[in-house]
């Protein structure tokens with residue numbers, strides 16, 4: 001049975017949450033109305049900054065042309081693929097880096113170096129090697145998220161509790177057993193929490209890739225819009241991208257919660 | 262009493278990039294079968310280093326550790342948090358057996374019976390975080406006893422517990438060890454827990470450490486640690502060892 005204080009607390013808590021949500025919705029509504037009005041009365045240049053009504057029209061037109069979901073799907077698909085490939089590759093590299101300490105010591109500065117390099121700079125090279133197609137986009141996105149995830153996961157592996165490592169040594173565990181029974185399970189949280197980073201890095205990679213080569217996807221939509229000076233299309237693309245990245249983020253967050261409970 | 266191991270002129274220097282650190286200078290002593298030996302010394306004097314060397318987890322720079330058994334199985338018990346949170350209590354206890362490829366019906370029953378014997382049966386499917394600090398320490402000891410070691414090593418087993426829990430747990434741990442009949446070496450900076458549990462207390466000097474003194478602890482009616490603490494000779498030993506450590510610091 002809940003005590004009265006507890007009931008009161010929960011009531012207040014829920015009320016607070018509702019108010020916060022309301023304010024958030026309000027901000028969005030006010031933002032769009034202001035934007036609409038500003039462009040309607042020509043206070044901002046509606047050719048450059050578009051307007052909500054134009055955006056809706058543009059998106060509706062994409063929908064009528066059967067293009068809307070195609071572009072959205074391509075971007076999501078590429079992101080999820082590169083996220084999954086990236087995760088597997090970074091796990092494998094992290095395990096190797098843990099098992100072969102010498103390899104880790106040698107690779108460490110290179111990883112740091114690659115980690116701080118803006119990977120987009122490698123885009124043109126990737127296109128030359130992998131071709132101007134979806135492969136390049138995936139390679140780029142995988143590259144971006146593998147490096148970040150590997151650094152995070154490897155760090156997690158190397159931060160395994162010294163006392164527990166000593167315990168494993170006292171059992172005369174070999175390094176594969178140490179990895180299996182201690183290092184990987186105790187880094188589980190770190191691995192899961194690298195998902196968020198991984199998915200947003202993949203999305204960055206996918207969009208930069210689409211900027212460079214693609215014929216489909218939201219990145220393509222934005223670049224194409226710029227080339228033909230259709231800024232309604234550009235802004236629609238950006239807004240769709242914001243929605244997509246939020247949904248992907250929430251999805252991963254949900255997955256994290258599921259996996260950690 | 263037969264000797265189970267001899268520590269002969271052990272020394273240890275750590276080589277680091279910033280220079281050589283001499284942790285242990287020269288340490289020798291014998292351990293008898295079934296004996297409970299406590300090694301006390303001030304913080305940083307090389308207790309953990311010494312225990313690691315004796316148990317074979319770390320290589321000494323000089324000297325020798327001689328066992329009178331071939332391939333001794335060692336059991337290590339560390340601080341409270343050394344239980345694996347991703348494993349249930351049951352699986353924590355079976356971990357050593359699994360790693361050493363010794364998990365069979367018999368060994369499994371032996372381990373699970375220990376849990377039963379020490380009133381932890383109802384927790385076998387729980388995670389360590391659901392247990393109190395004292396219970397966790399009992400589980401940790403059972404995990405160590407499960408592999409049936411020839412000798413037990415305890416490194417500051419109570420240091421993570423608050424002082425009243427630590428008193429109660431040392432009674433439990435003491436009883437469990439006595440019932441197992443295992444030879445035990447415990448290192449601690451806590452003189453009182455050393456005197457109240459051990460048959461012999463080895464006092465180390467500060468780092469680089471040497472053996473400062475060795476005291477046989479002879480209570481007339483030796484009992485569990487909390488009762489030994491009230492023994493009239495307890496204070497006598499306490500003063501003696503306190504003085505050794507005090508000298509050692511100079």
Ligand SMILES: Nc1ncnc2c1ncn2[C@@H]1O[C@H](COP(=O)(O)OP(=O)(O)OP(=O)(O)O)[C@@H](O)[C@H]1O
Pocket residue numbers: 275276277282283284302303304305306307308309310311450468
């Ligand atoms: N891996 C290492 N590399 C270099 N120096 C070390 C290493 N381990 C321990 N030392 C040094 O050796 C000395 C003894 O350390 P040790 O941990 O054995 O002492 P201790 O008595 O167990 O200390 P505490 O009371 O803190 O547990 C210390 O000066 C410590 O800094």
Ligand SMILES: [Mg+2]
Pocket residue numbers: 308309310416417
């Ligand atoms: Mg220590």
